[in-house]
Amino acid sequence: MYNIRFKWFKYQTDKSDVFIKTENKQILVDVGHGYGRAYDKHLYSGRESVKKVLEIGSIMLWLDYFPNAKIYGIDLIDPNITHDRFSYSNVDQSNRAQLKKFFDENGNDFDIIIDDGIHAAYEQQVSLDIGFDNVAPGGFYVIEDMHCQREEEKDGPHYRPTVDTNMNMYELIEHFQREAYDTCSAIKNVQLFKEKIQKIYIETARNCRWITMSKPSEIIFIEKSLS
Numbered sequence: 001m002y003n004i005r006f007k008w009f010k011y012q013t014d015k016s017d018v019f020i021k022t023e024n025k026q027i028l029v030d031v032g033h034g035y036g037r038a039y040d041k042h043l044y045s046g047r048e049s050v051k052k053v054l055e056i057g058s059i060m061l062w063l064d065y066f067p068n069a070k071i072y073g074i075d076l077i078d079p080n081i082t083h084d085r086f087s088y089s090n091v092d093q094s095n096r097a098q099l100k101k102f103f104d105e106n107g108n109d110f111d112i113i114i115d116d117g118i119h120a121a122y123e124q125q126v127s128l129d130i131g132f133d134n135v136a137p138g139g140f141y142v143i144e145d146m147h148c149q150r151e152e153e154k155d156g157p158h159y160r161p162t163v164d165t166n167m168n169m170y171e172l173i174e175h176f177q178r179e180a181y182d183t184c185s186a187i188k189n190v191q192l193f194k195e196k197i198q199k200i201y202i203e204t205a206r207n208c209r210w211i212t213m214s215k216p217s218e219i220i221f222i223e224k225s226l227s
Contacts, residue, residue: 005044008036011061014145015039035144035219038203039065042140042221043112050111052136056093056127057116057144059086072106074099075117094123094163099130108134113141119148120160121168125186128222133192137226146170147217173220176200198225 008016014032050069059073074091091098113131149168165185181193201221
């Protein structure tokens, strides 16, 4: 098992194995997915050289994890964070026009893009289709919480039916691994993925609160080629 290098438990997110939270004035211990181990495995050694990160979802811990990076956040809910290295934009991750406008205004040189947003397949597909083109060479596009695509998660908190395509993110990643890039109607930038995917890493969570699932939750790291 890969060692933990960063104090993920400081933040109340599922990236930690366990963390302390307060609910109704009670102090509770909650179990996370342990995604921090996967982030440390792929990103920790180079984290101080990272200059530009986009997060679709939670924010604060990345200001700490990437101490020299500007963190950009897109969401429909303003996180109300004031920091000289943070910039928020109100963007719907399923809206291609809004995503393109964001990157036109903020550049196409993100070292890392992390999708920790709605966790629904169509939204993840659209964000990947637009976002991967804006990852810098050698950078990573990360997708969290792949468990939300499974049949047993249909009654879960994040599930939404896939729009315009019957392919979920698991199927899409499986096709990408087989170097098939034109089977999902939400993926328009087919040539980009054919030419620019260096490697796909699939990491399994250490813990999983959905204990009835057929497989544990997973996090995906898509590495962009240098050329």
